[in-house]
Amino acid sequence: MQAGQDVKTFPTQFEYICMIEIKNVVKTYKSGDGTEFQALKSVSFKIEDGEFVAIMGPSGSGKSTLMHILGALDTPTSGTYFLDGKDVSTLSEDELADIRKGKIGFVFQSFNLLPRATVLRNVMLPLVYNGVPHADRQPQAEAALKAAGLDEGRFHNLSNQLSGGQIQRVAIARALVNNPSLILADEPTGNLDTKTGEIVLGTFQKLNNEQGRTIILITHEHDVAQHAGRIIFIKDGQILSDAKNPNQKLIKDL
């Protein structure tokens, strides 16, 4: 952990503020015929700065709902969500957009790049919405692409000319470019073969180790979750286990 961030996370009151603190979060959906369905039943945990956490669970376990709340795409029905000491659970639509813009970087299973735009333009897109001056955008995007490990010769290619692994690196660079507090990866290896998936997971480990990035990895695969330093296992909307992963599978030689 870096010294500068210690100052930020230790406010004047001597209460330790975690980067992420979720308390008794409940999410209820109403279906068409009026019956209620609880996707999350009172979930609580804390994630500290610089952690690499995997949230694992089978489909229908509520992990996607949890991801949406963690990513400030949705708000909980009840309970609180503190991100960097700020309560996110009661914000309006535009305030949530501001949180996503400044604090969260997304990596999706289906990549979601703009198909007819160049790699650089894709990575610069969050900077456009964040109001970064035009001249600063390309250097920042290039730095993010290098951190994500994409070959410099590909920077001006169109994104539909890249392989799956390269596309996911571009998506990681796009998630990094705004220097977010949290990187949220939703099944990032789901559309990749095992070997390419390992490389992407290795990239996350490198960002976590070398840059101290906080990463939350959502997956249903046990194998993928093993690459994280801590695994939260969720089933039927409840946390079954939450423990450090002693057997973290480290990827070397990227």
Place this chain on the structure above:
Amino acid sequence: MTVADLLEETYSALSSNKARSFLTILGIVIGIGSVIAMVAIGQGAQSSIAARIQSIGSDLVQVTPGAQRGVGTQVSSGRGASRTLTQEDADAISKEVSTAKAVAPELSGRYQVTAKGKNTNTSVVGVSPTYPAVRNIAVDQGSFISDQNLLSLSKVAVLGPTTRDDLFGTDAEAVGQTIRIKNIEFKVIGITTAKGGTGFGSQDDMIFIPLTSAQRFLAGDNYVTTISVQAVDSDSMAQTQQQITDLLLSRHHISDPEAADFSTLNQADIVATASSVTGTFTILLAAVAGISLVVGGIGIMNMMLTTVTERTREIGLRKAIGAKRSEINLQFLIEAIVLTCVGGLVGIVLGWAVSFGITYLGILQTSVSFSSVLLAFGVSAVIGIVFGYFPARRAAALNPIDALRYE
């Protein structure tokens, strides 16, 4: 997001599907282009008709005899058929109506005219020497009827160019030749300048003779069929018309203006009537063109709705990385506005080119007015906003979670 960023996003979105953008723009181009061209044609027709009316003389009030009614009967023998206007009426108008600049009485009738075995049936007009000035007629060859001709009841004639062509052959030398009207010989002393216009009432197909000669030899009485009065300026036409009416009513001893045995026609009224007809015509043309503009607008809306559906995941992504509802809304609205404005600009150029072509080919003297260009551009911007609003709002309202999952 700055304006430059928005325009860059718009450019990249529109250029990524060039064929579709082109076809959508084409709809607006045709709409705006036809509005501009149609309005230019309408306004061209309007000014051409006004010019044609002015060519029979400017600031004219024409006095014609009214319908003749028998005592106690409602049967009319037809307006203009009665013989109520005389040379003396014309002289009185000339003397007493203060705003009358010139007065030209005339007596016209149709007669069989022969010359060297050829013959034609045409309008023979007995006129005074003031006629050319009042009715905007110029003499091409020879001279017009003089005061001397009038006093001495000379048997002289001035031919219109069409009549000359009919009697003597095209562009033949006619001055000095003899023609016979109603079997009376008249000597040709001049030919008038061609004014254009064909058919009934053309001033090129006429024979002018001294008014006194027409009264004596052709009509056999002392009446005139029309008195043309030129007002001093266009502002005094209504006043002139009123003064003539008052004067003639008192001269003819008629107390009830409804029972007047003559009628007056103000040229300004004719121009106004003709303008209103051509104005209606212009509105009709513009309305037809306007329909194609609306169709073009619906094309924009159709394309934008398709785009929003196709780009649902992109919208989801933009929202996930922090785009606000208003920013998405603005982005799609600007795409629609850029489409219509580009279409509008090209349409203005096209419409201008079409009306220039019509003028160049000599079909009609058209005029593209600045106001119609401004209107067309404003309309295309409004169409962009109106037809882009609904798709843009739909895009902005998408829930990012659903949009990202959209397949």
